[in-house]
Amino acid sequence: MSNLPAPGVYNVDPVHSTVSFIARHLVAAKVRGNFTEFSGAITIGDTIEASSVVAEVQASSITTANEMRDGHLKSADFLDQEHFPTLNLKSTKITAKGGDKYELLADLTVRGTTKPVTFQLEYLGTGPSMAPGVNVTGFEVTGEIDRREFGVNFEGTLENGSLVVGNKIGIEIAVEAHQAA
Numbered sequence: 001m002s003n004l005p006a007p008g009v010y011n012v013d014p015v016h017s018t019v020s021f022i023a024r025h026l027v028a029a030k031v032r033g034n035f036t037e038f039s040g041a042i043t044i045g046d047t048i049e050a051s052s053v054v055a056e057v058q059a060s061s062i063t064t065a066n067e068m069r070d071g072h073l074k075s076a077d078f079l080d081q082e083h084f085p086t087l088n089l090k091s092t093k094i095t096a097k098g099g100d101k102y103e104l105l106a107d108l109t110v111r112g113t114t115k116p117v118t119f120q121l122e123y124l125g126t127g128p129s130m131a132p133g134v135n136v137t138g139f140e141v142t143g144e145i146d147r148r149e150f151g152v153n154f155e156g157t158l159e160n161g162s163l164v165v166g167n168k169i170g171i172e173i174a175v176e177a178h179q180a181a
Helices: 067-074
Strands: 008-012 018-025 029-035 038-044 052-058 086-098 101-110 113-128 135-146 165-179
Touching: 029 067, 038 165, 086 113, 101 135
Parallel strands: none
Antiparallel strands: 008 038, 008 165, 018 029, 018 165, 038 052, 052 086, 086 101, 101 113, 113 135, 135 165
């Protein structure tokens, strides 16, 4: 366990963390977006098998720097935030892959549908924060989902049959966490 921080609970700092996604638009372009409201906790156990992650994201906080697109993403065509206000992640298994790399298996819930997803997790280290006597710990998490598996079935197409929005959605999470008191 030398490649992880000391055992304990680490709360995600939403001010210094990001929850991002990347979607293909019209064959070539990539649309990048973020969720600005989220919370999470990382529990580091005495072993990697005893460690876990939970997170909750507010669907209404989605932003792509385009108000019209953001409104559409919040609608029933995509996240349906009125009926499903949160997206949730709960780890089911964490496996060491060597060095600071891990595999995170998690149940991801989007639009009320829960599916297992495999993420790559990297521990970035622990060091002093700007607050005296407080350490911060960093992690990066990446993965990919097929939006259709979560009931996001918007099928807009062009005359040539190209999808307006790709089915594969990349997920990138950068976490700065502080050990709970």
